[in-house]
Amino acid sequence: MSQALVKIAAGWLLGLMLAVAAGIVSINLVNASIAGPQQPVRDYLSALQKGDGEKALGLLRASVPQSNPAMLDGTALQTAAARISDVKLGDAVERGGNQVMVPMEYTIDGSRQRTEFLLERSGTEWLFFNKWSFVPAALPVLDVTVVNSSEATLNGVPVNMPNGRNSFAVFYPGEYEAGLNGQYFSAPPTRATVAGGDARPASLNLMTKATDALKGAVSGKVKEFLDSCAAEADKQQKLQPDCPFYHATNNRVIDGTIDWSITDYPKVNIEPFGGRWVVSPLDGKARIKARQVDLFTGAVTEINAVHDFSFTTRLDIDGDTVKLTPQLNY
Template identity: 50%
Template sequence: MCLMLAVAAAALTVVLVNAFVFSPQHQVKAYFNALEDGDGGTALGLLHATVPDANAALLDGAALKASVDTLANLEIQDPIPTGDNRVDQPVSYTVDGVAHTTTFSLEKTGTTWLFFNQWSFVPSTLPTISVDVVNENEASLNGTRVALPEGKNSFAVFYPGSFEAHYASDYFAAPVVESVLTGPQHAQDARLSLATAATPKLVDDLSGQVNAFLDSCAEQRVLQPSGCPFSAAMDRVQDDTIRWSIEDYPEVKVEPFKGNWVLSPLTGVAKLNVVEIDLFTGASVERELKQSFDFTGRLSVNDGHVTLTPVVEY
């Protein structure tokens, strides 16, 4: 009887150890622990994955940890046998309150000490995510500064993961975009596109330069200010009465165009106050004339400085 009890106890021990220690769930748990620790080497070894020809900035350290920081309510479910000593291992979790599931494929590769099963991830290739940005060559990806040659790049990633990108500088910025990658089959949906645009600071600085240029034009006490977008054709006036002012200053808009930043056409309204002399009677008549004008400008941004060169066509 004692022998039978001992055998039964040993058999139960094998079952329990296989279920909780030498199990597919245990391998998956170890994989997630490595991701949470930012230990890309361990995660890659467990996953038996090949690294594709892509930027590896997200495969280790803080950037890797950030990819799983938003994963919550993680639950490693019961494995589903698929035949040939393989199982599908579902893992459920939430990201920002949205439910997701990732399924890993594992296979039994043998036993340890004759009784305990050995499970390994079926070899695979890591997926990639694509990042592109308008008119820039870098961005922040999961808190890490990354290079985007010619405005784009591909990054090898572990899965599942949450990825966010943005761009910020004094003069140009792109708001945060996010994507959740649940598995390699959804990699094509994980593209992060950054729509860079001019910041309020850039618009303010350019508006100041535009307004200063127009004010300098208005200070010229002539009917046709030199190098300026407005003028008046009148036969005879009292020169000392010429007074230009700007009624409406242009609204500055900066747009991307063929890899550069350009100004949209600048339009405004100038006002001329002058005393005109009638050629026939010699009488002096006060005039107030309003004139719409437009011009463009060449934009140069270097080392944190922006310069606008007005371009006036006659």
């Protein structure tokens, strides 16, 4: 019986040793996978892709610098992470002091990028499983400027731009695109990739230009002004009307024969200057037709002359209203 008991005890001991070994292997596997330092990175990336800024911020344990928070949640955050593809997490690299670095390689718009996350061992769960947390740091800040505008869009979200500039706290990695697409002013989109939190990303600078709609509106008002001015000059029968154009002669012009018309309307060019939008000097041509009497000979001749003219104008825009105020020098 003693031999049988020994065999039974040996079997139990062997089974126990195998169970312990299996447990150790399982613990190591869990610590290397779902309890490994890569898992917080996976959870963080998932929160970014879902636009869950609160969860992402809690996982990253990051402080938010004094800045605009418009990019830290919802659509703006989802858009920043949506361009991330082909993600590969590397093995953790020991950095000392219970800290490790987890590298992440990925692609944004066809460009291969790399972000390094620093994590620290922050305890254990169920006695055996490691618990990892991001080492606290501050979020990076993205600066955006726009010429002569108090608004823009960033990752599809309208944002205020007081005095043409603003700064936005952003998560990383991600891509941020600024643009302006208004009725009268627009700027081509420009992008910046934020790969890490240890450096300030390049600024996004929007070079605003007047749209064809604004140029068309101003051109229409310039034409309206000149046509009205020419019509009033005909009505008053003036050679030197309150207009950008005039005609000078030493002869007597026969009343009722003066006829002004615009032959070349100015081409409108609108540029930013001194925090305003200004219309470049407006150059055109006007024709006068009339009959005149020579004061010495009494001969009657025809006037058919084309005169160059130039004038400036003040441009004021209030919402959808475009106001043009010609500036004439007499």
